[in-house]
Amino acid sequence: MNSKAQKIKAASIDPAYYEAVTQAIRLEAVKLLKEETVVAVVGYLPGRRRGTASPALVTNPEQAANLIFSPACANNLSVYLTKAKKGVLQKGRVAIVAKGCDMRAVAGLIGESQIKRDDLYIIGVACAGVYGFGTDRSQPLTAANIARKCRECNVHLPEGADFAAGTPAELSDLTPVEAEEMARIEALPQAERWAFWKEHFSRCIRCMACRQVCPFCYCEQCLCDKNRPQAVESSPRPAGNTAWHIVRAMHLAGRCGGCAECERVCPMDIPLNLLNRRMAKELKELYDYESTRVPQEKGPLTQYKENDDQSFIK
Ligand code: SF4
Ligand code: SF4
Ligand code: SF4
Structure with missing residues (x-):
């Protein structure tokens, strides 16, 4: 993985970028489940409404082939490692899709001995950003609808992940709020x-x-x-x-x-x-x-x- 993110303008985030990340996540998740490297993958599936995404725990390759990554994937999935789904970790190694800002939580939970690094397979996302609260999710991601935190992000790269989905990209034309x-x-x-x-x-x-x-x-x-x-x-x-x-x-x-x-x-x-x-x-x-x-x-x-x-x- 490149250690530096490529600088691109928010106006030029091509929706095809998220499609490429989606394909990379799907291939990796299907492989991990087929080879039984993990018992489950915590990722995102399409939400019920157009342009939305929902956190999901998938346990077979057929479900994994439907995983997505889009600007609607705002949820920090690491919450499922300590709360509602934490019992899954007792069944074996689990893969998790993580953006850079989510990985800080994963790292913190490992540091607090809530999870063991060896019990996880981290599918890191080279993340260009997610939608801000209350923005129209049927529109492409731009400087106008990106989340406030993404305007000042310094963790675009999935450093420390087992696998990186996407080409590192960093937005160069965002003003901090x-x-x-x-x-x-x-x-x-x-x-x-x-x-x-x-x-x-x-x-x-x-x-x-x-x-x-x-x-x-x-x-x-x-x-x-x-x-x-x-x-x-x-x-x-x-x-x-x-x-x-x-x-x-x-x-x-x-x-x-x-x-x-x-x-x-x-x-x-x-x-x-x-x-x-x-x-x-x-x-x-x-x-x-x-x-x-x-x-x-x-x-x-x-x-x-x-x-x-x-x-x-x-
Ligand atoms: S920003 Fe901090 S306090 Fe808020 S949900 Fe994330 S880790 Fe928790
Ligand atoms: S209203 Fe907001 S700050 Fe208050 S408990 Fe609910 S989420 Fe937290
Ligand atoms: S751009 Fe940075 S802050 Fe925004 S979701 Fe991606 S990793 Fe998190």
């Missing part, structure tokens, strides 16, 4: 920053979709559910909402892979990835740590270095 928004919020006086987040948190309906979709929220009993004793109020009221969002952000600090799935599924349009990105920035500045596509032995909050920042100890 999230970085600018983050800089704007960071420049606000503290009271205004707090007002910004307070307004967003106040709209949270505590549906927990952001938790359910996150590969790293795999605790069997969540601190934020109804518990005895109750740590965080579970109904959508201001104090409980603020506590939930602080717990979520802190719990994911140094773990979040930045897939932005939490933000994609939020029905209230809360910009959760801004918070994720801010935490990631703190981790980089404080511990020179960032999430990667290859597993790291330990996360920043589970190891001690003598030169760690001590300024929080008063």
